[in-house]
Amino acid sequence: MKILREKSIHITTIATIEQMDEYFDKTDYGVVLCGRSNVGKSTFINAFFRNGLARTSKTPGKTRDVQVFSFTIADRDGEERQFTAFDLPGFGHARVSKQERKRWDILIADFFDTFHTKCLFLHLMDAQHPFLENDRLFHEFFHKFDAEHWQIFNKIDKLKKQSDRAKFKNILKSSLTTSFAISADKKQDLKQLEDAFISYLLKQ
Ligand SMILES: Nc1nc2c(ncn2[C@@H]2O[C@H](COP(=O)(O)OP(=O)(O)OP(=O)(O)O)[C@@H](O)[C@H]2O)c(=O)[nH]1
Ligand SMILES: [Mg+2]
Secondary structure (H helix, E strand, O other): OEEOHHHOEEEEEEOOHHHHHHHHOOOOOEEEEEOEOOOOHHHHHHHHOOOOOOOOOOOOOOOOOEEEEEEEEEOOOOOEEEEEEEEOOOEOOOOOOHHHHHHHHHHHHHHHHHHOOOEEEEEEEEOOOOOOHHHHHHHHHHHHHOOEEEEEEEOHHHOOOHHHHHHHHHHHHHOOOOEEEOEOOOOEOOHHHHHHHHHHHHOO
16 A cells, blocks of 8 residues: 555646535545644645645745545556545734734635545644644644644754653643654654554545
8 A cells, every 4th residue: 555656746736725625526436634833734644645745834824725636546456546635724823913803714624624535634743843722723623623633743853851751652642633744844753653544534
């Protein structure tokens, strides 16, 4: 079972609820990268699906609409199946105008409303600062829509101090949700997560 990276492509950009409705019927099953701005959602797309596919940036707020990608998985018999990956804009980022922020927040709320039955939600957090205010907003969505969601703690390469790593291990241990700790940028510890979501997707 593996992702055929050469077959990953950018499909479209969704900026309005009408475009979302239109896309719904075309979608088989998908994974959604969600979480605060700058936690590494677009870097995750590049690490798992194909380098250079999504635009990343040091400046938070890079992904402004919902970016839609298609990726292909070959199962054990070599049969190929296509899935969708959605890269959401970061929730509630402060450095954009109030109006733009409102548009994003509505877009994300609409996204959950439309796609919650068809997606595995990967909630990315920065391992250095997990469970911040906006992460709670995502939790509200997961519970409201009863959406399948896993927690992904990214940037573990930045946990350099032993005390930080120990604190983080405790957070992971006490988590009640399926959780993974990775570094998307340094491509660290990706395999276990990749195997898990491939298996999950092939069952859908
Ligand atoms: N050290 C480290 N840096 C990372 C990691 N993942 C992403 N980054 C960096 O974090 C910054 C933000 O990454 P993006 O992938 O653009 O973040 P995003 O969540 O898509 O951000 P928005 O589009 O603004 O919501 C970039 O400078 C990345 O290189 C990681 O695992 N380790
Ligand atoms: Mg992004």
